Amino acid sequence: MANATQKSPLKIIVATVVILAAVAYLAFTGNSDNKQYYVTIGELQGMGNKAYVRHLRVAGNVAPGSIHREGTYVDFDLLEQGRKLSVSYKGVEPPPDTFKDDSQALAVGTYGKDGVFHATQLQAKCASKYAPAAPAANATATTASALPATR
Amino acid sequence: MEQRTQSLRNVAWLWFGIMVAVLVMGFREAIFLTPKDAAQGDAGRIFYYHVPIAMLSLLFPYINFFASLTFLYWRRRDPLKALTADALALTAAEVTVVYASVCLLTGMLWGRATWGIWWTWDPRLTSMLLLWLLYVSYLTLRRFSSTGQSHTLAAVLSVFAAVDVPIVYMSIRWWRTQHPAPVFGGGPDSGIDPSMLPAFFWNLAGWAMWGICMMVFRFALERRRQLAEQEEALQAIEASLEIPQ
Numbered sequence: 442m443a444n445a446t447q448k449s450p451l452k453i454i455v456a457t458v459v460i461l462a463a464v465a466y467l468a469f470t471g472n473s474d475n476k477q478y479y480v481t482i483g484e485l486q487g488m489g490n491k492a493y494v495r496h497l498r499v500a501g502n503v504a505p506g507s508i509h510r511e512g513t514y515v516d517f518d519l520l521e522q523g524r525k526l527s528v529s530y531k532g533v534e535p536p537p538d539t540f541k542d543d544s545q546a547l548a549v550g551t552y553g554k555d556g557v558f559h560a561t562q563l564q565a566k567c568a569s570k571y572a573p574a575a576p577a578a579n580a581t582a583t584t585a586s587a588l589p590a591t592r
Numbered sequence: 593m594e595q596r597t598q599s600l601r602n603v604a605w606l607w608f609g610i611m612v613a614v615l616v617m618g619f620r621e622a623i624f625l626t627p628k629d630a631a632q633g634d635a636g637r638i639f640y641y642h643v644p645i646a647m648l649s650l651l652f653p654y655i656n657f658f659a660s661l662t663f664l665y666w667r668r669r670d671p672l673k674a675l676t677a678d679a680l681a682l683t684a685a686e687v688t689v690v691y692a693s694v695c696l697l698t699g700m701l702w703g704r705a706t707w708g709i710w711w712t713w714d715p716r717l718t719s720m721l722l723l724w725l726l727y728v729s730y731l732t733l734r735r736f737s738s739t740g741q742s743h744t745l746a747a748v749l750s751v752f753a754a755v756d757v758p759i760v761y762m763s764i765r766w767w768r769t770q771h772p773a774p775v776f777g778g779g780p781d782s783g784i785d786p787s788m789l790p791a792f793f794w795n796l797a798g799w800a801m802w803g804i805c806m807m808v809f810r811f812a813l814e815r816r817r818q819l820a821e822q823e824e825a826l827q828a829i830e831a832s833l834e835i836p837q
Binding site for chain 1: 633
C-alpha cells in the first residue's frame with residue numbers, strides 16, 4: 442500500500458500535464474486552421490480552388506433589402522466588412538423568423554463557379570446583445586452592426 | 593438531537609418557502625414585466641431560464657470535483673470522513689446532470705426557434721453534451737459497478753470529467769460557434785439592457801436556491817443510507833460472532 446501511494450504522484454502529474462497540453466493544443470490550433478465552425482466571406486474568397494469542392498458554412502450579415510423569397514427558396518446577399526456574397530437557398534424548410542435584414546446568418550452549402558453560394562440550409566446566428574425594441578426614432582440604430590471580428 | 597433535527601427541518605421549510613417566492617418573482621419578471629427582446633421577440637425570454645441554469649450547471653461539477661479529491665485523499669487516512677465526501681460528490685453529480693439536462697433541452701428549444709435548427713455540432717453544444725455524458729457515466733458507473741472499488745473509480749472519473757468544465761466555459765471564447773458569444777463580459781457588440789437584469793438575477797437566485805435545496809436533501813438522504821448500511825454491516829458481524837455459541 443505504501444508503495445502505491447509513493448508511485449501515484451508522478452502518474453497524476455504526468456496525466457495532468459498530458460491533459461492540459463491537449464487542451465492547450467486544441468485551443469491554440471483551433472484558431473489557425475479551416476476546421477472552424479464557419480468561414481467568413483473574406484476567407485471563402487481567399488481559399489482559391491478549394492472553395493469550390495468543399496461543403497462549407499459561411500457567415501455574414503444579411504444585406505438589407507436583398508431578400509427575395511419564392512416559396513421556401515430564398516435569394517439574398519451576405520455582407521461582411523465590405524465584402525458581398527450572393528446566396529441562393531434551395532431548401533425544404535423556410536428560414537427561421539430571425540432571418541431578416543441586417544441579421545446574422547449562416548448558409549450551409551457549396552460555392553459555385555458562378556460566384557453564387559448554393560445553400561441547402563440556412564441558420565440564423567443570434568447576437569449576444571439583449572435590449573428591448575427602441576422607440577420608433579432609434580429603431581434603426583439597434584440593428585446588428587457587424588459580425589464579431591474573426592475569433 | 594431531536595431539538596436540533598426539528599430546527600433544521602424548520603430552516604429547510606423556510607428555505608423552500610423563500611425559494612418558491614423567489615422563483616415566482618423571477619417568473620413574473622421574466623414573462624410579464626420585462627420588455628421583449630428587439631431581435632428575438634418573446635422567444636428571447638427563455639434567456640432568463642437557459643442562461644442561469646447553464647451557469648449553475650458549470651458550478652456544481654466543481655463541488656463534485658473537490659469532493660472527489662477529498663474522498664481520494666481521505667480514502668485510506670480516514671474512511672468515515674471519506675464517506676461523507678463521497679456522499680457530497682454523488683449529490684453534486686446528480687444535481688449537475690439535472691442542470692445540464694435542463695440546459696441542453698432549453699437550448700434545443702431556443703435553437704429551433706431562433707436559429708432554425710434543434711442541434712448543431714459546434715464546439716459549445718458538443719462540449720456541453722460531452723459534459724452531460726461524463727456525469728451520466730459517472731452516475732452509471734456508481735450504480736452498476738460491482739467491484740467494490742466503484743467509489744474510487746468514480747472519483748477518478750470525476751477528476752477527468754472536471755477537465756471538460758473550463759472547456760465548455762471557454763468554447764465560445766476560443767472558437768467560432770453557432771452559440772452566441774458571451775453576453776456578460778463579452779465583446780463590444782454584446783451585453784444586456786439594464787431593464788432586463790432584474791428578471792435575470794431573480795431567476796439566477798431562485799435556481800441557485802433550488803440547486804442548493806436539492807443538494808441538501810439528497811445529501812441528507814445519502815448520509816442516512818450510508819449510516820443504515822453501516823448499521824446493517826455491524827449487525828451482520830455481531831450476528832456472525834454469536835452463531836458458534
